[in-house]
Amino acid sequence: MGKTKQTIVIVGYGGMGSYHAKLIKDNEYLEVTGTYDILEDRRKVSSEDGYPAYDSYEQVLQDAAVDVILIATPNDVHKELALQAFTAGKHVICEKPVTLSVSDFKEMVSAADAARRVLMVHQNRRWDEDFLTIKQMYNEKTIGDLFRIESRVHGANGIPGDWRHLEQYGGGMLLDWGVHLLDQILFMVDSKIVSLSSRLSFILGDEVDDGFESVLQFENGVSALIEVGTTNFITLPRWYVKGTEGTGIIEDWSLNGRVVTRNQDAVIVEPKPIQAGVGLTKTMAPPSEEATITGALPEPYRQSSSFFDNFAAVIRGEAEPIVKNEEVLRVLNLIEAVFESARTGDTLKDFDIYPA
Ligand code: NAD
Structure with a gap:
């Protein structure tokens, strides 16, 4: 049977990297096939979690079986890791902030475009x-x-x-x-x-x-x-x-929360003054019960599609990204x-x- 899922290697298997592995676990289109972290103990944790760890980033880049690199390292190295990924012909999911400056991000987008690969930023919120x-x-x-x-x-x-x-x-x-x-x-x-x-x-x-x-x-x-x-x-x-x-x-x-709206049907009555501190106020008196409606x-x-389902559809050429790079550029600006x-x-x- 031919390959059905796109393969992902998570780079940076810390707090968020390991959370990504859980998020992708049951995805229909994507599969985490390995990780890479500069720290040996994180590579060990990854292997124990069932995701074999590569010994170096070069190994990940050279592995033709890897389709996507998911970058979940500290922010300063996102750009370099992504540029190398595009040179190696991989798609990239990058954690936020995608990088530290507008000019760096433009470089990343140009590299993705030149390699005809997808760069999508994980604006999960x-x-x-x-x-x-x-x-x-x-x-x-x-x-x-x-x-x-x-x-x-x-x-x-x-x-x-x-x-x-x-x-x-x-x-x-x-x-x-x-x-x-x-x-x-x-x-x-x-x-x-x-x-x-x-x-x-x-x-x-x-x-x-x-x-x-x-x-x-x-x-x-x-x-x-x-x-x-x-x-x-x-x-x-x-x-x-x-x-x-x-x-x-x-x-x-x-x-937990509520909305309080003006009751359009209520007869407007002048609020009565209330004692406020050592003074009196009508302005700050609460509206009468009839004047407002409290609701849920x-x-x-x-959202019609999860981040990862959308990403998978984007790399299949079947959808527009929900997180667009021009939107990410605006946020960085x-x-x-x-x-x-x-x-x-x-x-x-x-x-x-x-x-x-
Ligand atoms: P973390 O410190 O827990 O994990 C980072 C991991 O990257 C560490 O294990 C570290 O050893 C590894 N690492 C560092 N440099 C590396 C390199 N060059 N190559 C490979 N591995 C390297 O940090 P974190 O909290 O997981 O944050 C990681 C990224 O995720 C950050 O960009 C952060 O902003 C983002 N993040 C996003 C969300 C979200 O909700 N979208 C939440 C938390 C963190």
């Missing part, structure tokens, strides 16, 4: 249900037109691991969670960014950021606050969104602008993440 719920609310106007989107991830464990603390490896939280949250907002809001203001935080004294905040103003009127924190012992909700007809909140990844979050969109805004303290106005 496009499949997160919390994100898909907000995207649904944005598109379907569940609470009217969203004009404010706050997307946060908060932890209290500092920067994890070893290489994530160091600049030379592409460490820091902007290049970690930041890549996901910026990818999500650009995937959802299809409009030009007209201004950007960003701050990185260095609370823990590392040479790289342990978190950041960015405020993006889009041409279509949406403003977005993107925030990553690793020193938050009390966390704020994952999403807080305001629309012209109501407000929505998603507390966590379990999709909408059912999130389902935006990340460079975030670094620039944080470095200078300026609000950037004249920049373009959609260059020709």
Whole structure:
């Protein structure tokens, strides 16, 4: 019987590399046939997990039976590993951030094109249900037109691991969670960014950021606050969104949350003043019970295809990639602008993440 599955070798069998092996295990079209890691103990773990480890990257490249290389190493070596893979005629799945600069990414795309191989970046958080719920609310106007989107991830464990603390490896939280949250907002809001203001935080004294905040103003009127924190012992909700007809909140990844909308049928009554601190306020008094309707979050969109099924269809020439390289380029352009805004303290106005 002829070969039915495309073969994948995972390069970098650490936290994410070994998780990929689990994700691909039951895939109909793809099969992990081996791994390579620079560390012997990780190669040993891989063999114990049932994935034979190659002794060198050269061996992987020279093995004609390997169709795809999945790069799950620290960020600084993604580019070199991918360029070598394309020269050897392999397709590449690359972890995020695909690489550390726009110019490096352009080199990778050119090499993929020249070799006529696929390069697809694992922006897996496009499949997160919390994100898909907000995207649904944005598109379907569940609470009217969203004009404010706050997307946060908060932890209290500092920067994890070893290489994530160091600049030379592409460490820091902007290049970690930041890549996901910026990818999500650009995937959802299809409009030009007209201004950007960003701050990185260095609370823990590392040479790289342990978190950041960015405020993006889009041409279509949406403003977005993107925030990553690793020193938050009390966390704020994952999403807080305001629309012209109501407000929505998603507390966590379990999709605890609600939407509160204006009750169109309610007779508008002047709110009664409440005691607030040592003063009185009508402005900040909660709306009367009849004035609002509290409801459940909408059912999130389902993506028609998983990342790996889509990738497999792309290399068969049967589908467009869900994660497109021009979208990845926009995110990298935006990340460079975030670094620039944080470095200078300026609000950037004249920049373009959609260059020709
Ligand atoms: P990790 O430190 O747990 O694993 C990295 C592994 O790569 C280590 O075993 C290391 O020995 C190996 N390695 C380093 N240089 C190598 C080289 N030149 N050749 C072969 N192996 C090499 O790191 P991690 O948390 O698994 O992160 C790996 C990548 O995955 C990063 O790019 C990270 O951003 C990404 N990641 C993505 C997600 C996601 O949800 N998409 C989640 C976590 C990590």
